[in-house]
Amino acid sequence: MPWDLNSDRPIFIQLIEKIQIDIISGKYAPGDKLPSVRELAQKASVNPNTMQKALAELERTGLVYSQRTSGRFITEDIGMIEQLKTELAEKVITEFLGDMQKLGYQKKETLSFLTELIESDCQQSS
Amino acid sequence: MPWDLNSDRPIFIQLIEKIQIDIISGKYAPGDKLPSVRELAQKASVNPNTMQKALAELERTGLVYSQRTSGRFITEDIGMIEQLKTELAEKVITEFLGDMQKLGYQKKETLSFLTELIESDCQQSS
Amino acid sequence: MPWDLNSDRPIFIQLIEKIQIDIISGKYAPGDKLPSVRELAQKASVNPNTMQKALAELERTGLVYSQRTSGRFITEDIGMIEQLKTELAEKVITEFLGDMQKLGYQKKETLSFLTELIESDCQQSS
Amino acid sequence: MPWDLNSDRPIFIQLIEKIQIDIISGKYAPGDKLPSVRELAQKASVNPNTMQKALAELERTGLVYSQRTSGRFITEDIGMIEQLKTELAEKVITEFLGDMQKLGYQKKETLSFLTELIESDCQQSS
DNA sequence: GTGGTCTAGACCACC
DNA sequence: GTGGTCTAGACCACA
Numbered sequence: 001m002p003w004d005l006n007s008d009r010p011i012f013i014q015l016i017e018k019i020q021i022d023i024i025s026g027k028y029a030p031g032d033k034l035p036s037v038r039e040l041a042q043k044a045s046v047n048p049n050t051m052q053k054a055l056a057e058l059e060r061t062g063l064v065y066s067q068r069t070s071g072r073f074i075t076e077d078i079g080m081i082e083q084l085k086t087e088l089a090e091k092v093i094t095e096f097l098g099d100m101q102k103l104g105y106q107k108k109e110t111l112s113f114l115t116e117l118i119e120s121d122c123q124q125s126s
Numbered sequence: 127m128p129w130d131l132n133s134d135r136p137i138f139i140q141l142i143e144k145i146q147i148d149i150i151s152g153k154y155a156p157g158d159k160l161p162s163v164r165e166l167a168q169k170a171s172v173n174p175n176t177m178q179k180a181l182a183e184l185e186r187t188g189l190v191y192s193q194r195t196s197g198r199f200i201t202e203d204i205g206m207i208e209q210l211k212t213e214l215a216e217k218v219i220t221e222f223l224g225d226m227q228k229l230g231y232q233k234k235e236t237l238s239f240l241t242e243l244i245e246s247d248c249q250q251s252s
Numbered sequence: 253m254p255w256d257l258n259s260d261r262p263i264f265i266q267l268i269e270k271i272q273i274d275i276i277s278g279k280y281a282p283g284d285k286l287p288s289v290r291e292l293a294q295k296a297s298v299n300p301n302t303m304q305k306a307l308a309e310l311e312r313t314g315l316v317y318s319q320r321t322s323g324r325f326i327t328e329d330i331g332m333i334e335q336l337k338t339e340l341a342e343k344v345i346t347e348f349l350g351d352m353q354k355l356g357y358q359k360k361e362t363l364s365f366l367t368e369l370i371e372s373d374c375q376q377s378s
Numbered sequence: 379m380p381w382d383l384n385s386d387r388p389i390f391i392q393l394i395e396k397i398q399i400d401i402i403s404g405k406y407a408p409g410d411k412l413p414s415v416r417e418l419a420q421k422a423s424v425n426p427n428t429m430q431k432a433l434a435e436l437e438r439t440g441l442v443y444s445q446r447t448s449g450r451f452i453t454e455d456i457g458m459i460e461q462l463k464t465e466l467a468e469k470v471i472t473e474f475l476g477d478m479q480k481l482g483y484q485k486k487e488t489l490s491f492l493t494e495l496i497e498s499d500c501q502q503s504s
Numbered sequence: 505g506t507g508g509t510c511t512a513g514a515c516c517a518c519c
Numbered sequence: 520g521t522g523g524t525c526t527a528g529a530c531c532a533c534a
Contacts, residue, residue: 008517010524025230036506047526052508060438069506069533089229093240096222103215104151107244114219114240118233277482341481345492348474355467356403359496366471366492370485386532388509414521425511430523447518447521 011046015054018044023063023074024085034064034072137172141180144170149189149200150211160190160198263298267306270296275315275326276337286316286324389424393432396422401441401452402463412442412450 022028034040041051055072058064062080066072100110148154167177181198184190188206192198201207226236274280293303307324310316314332318324327333352362400406412418419429433450436442440458444450478488
């Protein structure tokens with residue numbers, strides 16, 4: 001479990017994003033119990049406090065909730081998860097369009113390029 | 127001119143990418159003379175040797191060529207530049223599709239999401 | 253029955269206050285027989301000696317009286333209970349006004365704020 | 379600067395409340411620079427990390443903002459401060475009404491009691 | 505054993 | 520010097 005310790009992005013932020021992805025992708029289903037702070041920290045090779053910080057932030061946004069003595073759980077509010085999924089997607093898309101613009105592709109060009117690439121891909125692989 | 131000294135990617139690779147982008151985007155036009163190694167290195171706050179390594183690699187791929195006494199020049203082979211542009215774009219797109227897949231969007235979903243987002247954007251801003 | 257063992261206020265003081273509240277609120281009516289010291293102590297998860305100290309103090313002020321063989325009783329002097337009620341209320345009010353002052357509300361502002369809040373509340377709930 | 383280390387309320391929560399009061403009361407005016415984390419921590423006799431946690435929470439709610447190298451500042455959004463003031467006041471009032479109810483005073487009784495007490499007080503002191 | 509809190513001490517980037 | 524982050528290790532309440 002390698003972490004970009006060198007990256008300028010704080011580890012706890014990376015942890016937050018990783019867990020968000022795991023929730024969105026369904027690795028952790030709504031209502032599921034998360035492993036304990038200590039366990040998650042060990043798996044990620046980070047200090048328990050760092051993992052705690054990440055989880056506290058996730059709790060603040062409502063994605064997970066904690067029960068004092070029994071552990072942390074994924075929210076059962078599916079709408080919230082869907083919303084998060086959309087938000088993250090928009091972020092990824094915005095970044096993508098920016099990269100393409102740097103390469104000289106305007107939005108519509110990007111779109112047609114992508115369309116073409118996906119359609120030819122579909123004919124091959126599926 | 128901040129470089130990701132911390133990143134695990136070698137600096138000379140980052141330099142190559144930056145110059146490639148500058149060529150594709152037209153900042154350096156085909157046939158243009160590049161600044162001297164020393165000058166480029168200074169602008170990028172990088173050791174001249176590192177810049178030299180980057181330029182040598184660009185030369186190897188044919189994107190720039192050097193004339194012994196008068197300096198380095200951008201290739202005049204527009205096709206090559208176009209090809210590079212396409213290659214980089216495909217790389218960016220592949221990465222993008224990968225990110226979206228992590229979020230649970232299949233390629234076609236990504237495409238329709240993107241289409242929708244761009245079209246609504248066009249109505250607003252242009 | 254959690255006691256603020258951590259609080260800097262002695263437990264027996266807290267016990268006195270709790271019993272006073274119970275008398276004022278009518279949980280223990282005038283003339284009622286109090287449970288035994290042991291029983292009260294057990295309910296409160298407190299050492300019987302501590303409860304004894306609290307009851308002795310209540311006895312000293314006249315709120316309860318003991319009959320040698322039959323136990324402790326709440327005073328039948330309703331006026332005394334009323335007086336205590338008023339005293340405690342004034343204490344609560346004083347503290348309240350102090351808190352509001354810390355927030356920047358002068359007494360009259362506090363009063364109008366409170367009036368407004370209660371009246372709007374009455375229209376809704378009753 | 380004594381802190382209720384014994385209290386069951388986390389210290390960082392108490393710190394948050396104290397600073398909120400200081401902002402509302404005008405001790406720290408909008409736009410003012412706060413003392414450094416280390417200085418505040420020393421004054422409050424707590425660990426800098428604990429103070430940091432409190433300030434981070436205040437920053438999250440928008441009451442203060444930080445500039446990386448020059449320090450932390452109180453928000454200039456006076457509306458936000460006013461809103462906070464109102465919220466805290468409502469909280470205090472609710473608690474107050476609860477206490478009074480425990481003593482057997484209904485809301486309207488509490489109100490008339492308070493009114494009477496304040497008016498008699500005005501005739502004396504002002 | 506769980507989450508939560510706190511301390512002590514360290515390193516970093518920025519200016 | 521500033522804020523920000525991270526680690527290591529400790530204690531607590533709860534059940």
